[in-house]
Amino acid sequence: MQPRKIVLLGSTGSIGTQAIDVVDGAPHLFDVVALSAGGGQPELLARQAVHTGASVVGMASGDAARLNQLIQEAAAVAGRSGYHPEIIVGPDAAAKVAEVPSDVVLNGITGSIGLAPTLAALKSGAILALANKESLIVGGSLVTSAAAPGQIVPVDSEHSAIAQCLRSGSAGEVEKLILTASGGPFRGRSRAELTDVTPSEALAHPTWDMGLMVTTNSATLVNKGLEVIEAHLLFDIPLDRIDVVVHPQSVVHSMVQFVDGSIIAQASPPDMRLPIALGMGWPDRVPKAAKACDWTQAAAWTFEPLDTVAFPAVGLAKDAAKQGSTFPAVFNAANEEAVLAFHHGRIRFTEIVDTIDAVLSEHTGSSGLTVESVLDAEKWARMRAQERLALSSL
Template sequence: MKQQSTVVILGSTGSIGTQGLDVIARHPERFTVTGLAAGGAHVELLAQQAARFHVPQVAVFDKHAAAPLRDALDRVGAHYTSVQAGPEAVIALAGCGAGVVLNGITGSIGLEPSIAALKAGSQLALANKESVVAGGHLLFGAQTRDNQINPVDSEHSAIWQSLRSGTHAEVSRLVVTASGGPFRGWKRADMTGITPEQALNHPTWHMGPVVTINSSTLMNKGLEVIEASRLFDIPPDRIAVTVHPQSIVHSMVEFCDGATICQASPPDMRLPIALGLSAPDRLDNVAAACDWTKAASWTFEPLDDEAFPAVSLARHCLAASEKHTAVLNAANEQAVHAFLEHRLPYLGIVDTVKAVLDEMDAELRGAPLFASVEEMSQLELEARRRADDLINKQ
C-alpha cells in the first residue's frame, strides 16, 4: 500500500481545484486534504469542500469573504475549520509543508504561493502557468531539490510523460497541440463582432473564463510555448504548435531518430491532475481511456498565424526576455477582463497586448532578470496601467 500524502489545494473552487478534489475523493487511502485556498467568491462551495474532506484550515484572498465563509462553515457543521484571509494567508497555507500543493490559481498572483510551496519542500503540482511565464527563474530558484514541479496543464503533462521515452539530448523538438478553440477556421475579418458569450463557448474543455478566452485567442497556446520552453529547457525554435480539434493527443515529443511519442486520452483534466498529485505512480479509476473498438479520426492542421497572432507574439517575448513575457501576461489579463466586461472588442485583446509591448520594448530590452517578486509585480502594474490607458481610449 502506497504511503498517504497530505495535500493543499490552491484555487479549490475553480475548475482545477474541484476536479482535483474529485480525484482525491476516489482515493481516500492515498490523500488527506489539510488545506484549501480560494479567492472568496464562492464561500458556500468552499465550506462544503471543507466539510466533506474534514479540512482543518482554509484561506481566502479576499479579506471581506472571511466572515461569510465562517458563517457558511457553521451552517455545514465544519466548526473545526480555521479561517485565514488575505494574500499573505494563502501564501502561508501554500508554504505549510504539505506533501503536495496543487496550484490551480489563475494569474500571476499564483507565483508567490508556488514559491512558498517549493521553499517548504512540498511537491508542486503546477496548473498555474503564469508562475512560469511571469517569473520563471524566481520559481525555479525556489526549488529545494530536483524534479520538484509536476506539470498539470494537459499539454505539459503530456510532454512530461512522453519525455520518459528518451534523454534530454535525444529530444528533437516538442509539439504542443491546440484544439483551435471556438473560432478554428475563422479568418481575422470574421472576428470583428465576436461576443464574450461566443468566446466562452469552448468546443472541448470546460475551464474558467480567463483561460477560456485565452484559448479562443490562442494566447493560452502562446503562454504554453513559453512554459514548455522553460519547464523542459528546450529553445523556442524547437517547439512547434499544431491544431488538433479532437483534443485526444495532448502533446508530443519528437526524438532525434524520427520517433514521435504522444500522450493520448479523451479530454479530461482529472488525468493530468491525478498524475500531478501521485507521480511517479499512477492512480487507477481516474478517467476513461480511448475506446479502440470504435472508428475515430484524429486530424492535425497548421496554425493560422494571421488569424491568431498570439502565439507569434508569445514567441517574440520568449526570445526577448523574461520581462517581456511578464508584460505579455499582465497586459493580456487586463485586456481579457475588459473584453469580458464589454469594454474592448475581441480583436482588441491581442492588439492591446502588442501595443503595450511595443510601448515598453525599449525599456525592457537588455534589462536584468527580476531580483524579486516585488519587482515583477511593479512591472506588471505598469503593464496593466498602460493596457488600461489603451483600452480607455477605445
C-alpha cells in the same frame, strides 16, 4: 503506505473541484490537509472544507467570521459538529496555506496572483503540482531557480503529456516538443471574420469547460502562447524547438519528437482529472483516474497547421520569452486587462492581441528579475493597457 498530504490552492475553481473528485476516488492515496480559494464562492469553500476535513482553510477576500459560520453550518448538516479548522483570510492567504506541511501543493489558482503561493510551496519543500502556468511564466528564473530538480510537476494537460512522453528517451535525444491546440471556437476563421465575434461566442469552447479568462485565452490562442513559454521553462528546450499544431479533437494532448524521427504522443479523452491525478501522484499513476479511449468505436484524429495570421498570439509570446526579463509578465498582464475590456464590450476580439503587442512594444524590460520587478512590470502593463483601451473603446 500513508496517503499523500495535499494542499489545494484554488479549490473552488475548475482545477480545484476536479482535484477533490480525484481525492474522493482514491482516499487511500490522498488526504487534503489544507485548501484555499479566492472568496467568490464562500459557501462552496465551506462545504469543501467539511467534506475534506482540511485542518487549514484560506480565503483571499471576505470575512473570517462569516466563513467560520458557513463552515459550522455545513458541518452540522454533515454530522461533523466538532470540526473547527484554522481559518486564514487576506490577500496572502494562499501563500500562507501553501506553507502548511504537506507532500504535494496543487496550485490551481488562475492568473499571476499565483506567483507568491508558488514560491511559498517550493520553499516548503513539497512537490508543486502546477496548474497555475502564469506564476511560472511571469516568475521565470525566480521560480525555476527556487525549485529543486523534479520538484515542479506540470498539471496543464499539454505539459503533463510532454512529461509522460519524455520518459521515452533521454534529454539529449529530444528534437522538439509539439504542443497541440484545439483551435478554440474560431478555428478556421480568418482575421477579418474574427472582428465582430461576441464574448458569448468566445466562451463557447468546443472541448474544455474553463473560466472566463482561460476560455477567452483559448479562443485567442494566447493560452497556447503562454503554454509555449511554460514548456520552454519547464523542460529547458529552446523556443525554436517548440511547435504548435491544431488538433480539434483534443485527444492527443501533446507530443515529443526525438532525433531519430520517432514521435511519441500521449492520448486520452479530454478530462483534466487525469493530469491532476498524475500531478498529485507523480511519478505514479492513479488507477481509474479517467476513462481511456474506447477502441470499439470508430474515431478520426486530425491535425492542422496553426494560422499565424488570424492567431498571432503564439508568435508574440515566443518573442516576449526571447526578450526575457519582465516581458512575459507584461504579455500576461496586458492580456488580462484586454480580455476584461472585451467582455465589458469596450473593444473588439481582435484588439485583445493587438493591445498585448502594443504594450510589449513600449516595454523596456528590467535590469534584474525579482518579485518586485515583476510586480512593477505588471502594474505598468495594466496601467498602459488601460490607457490604450480607453482610447480604442468601441
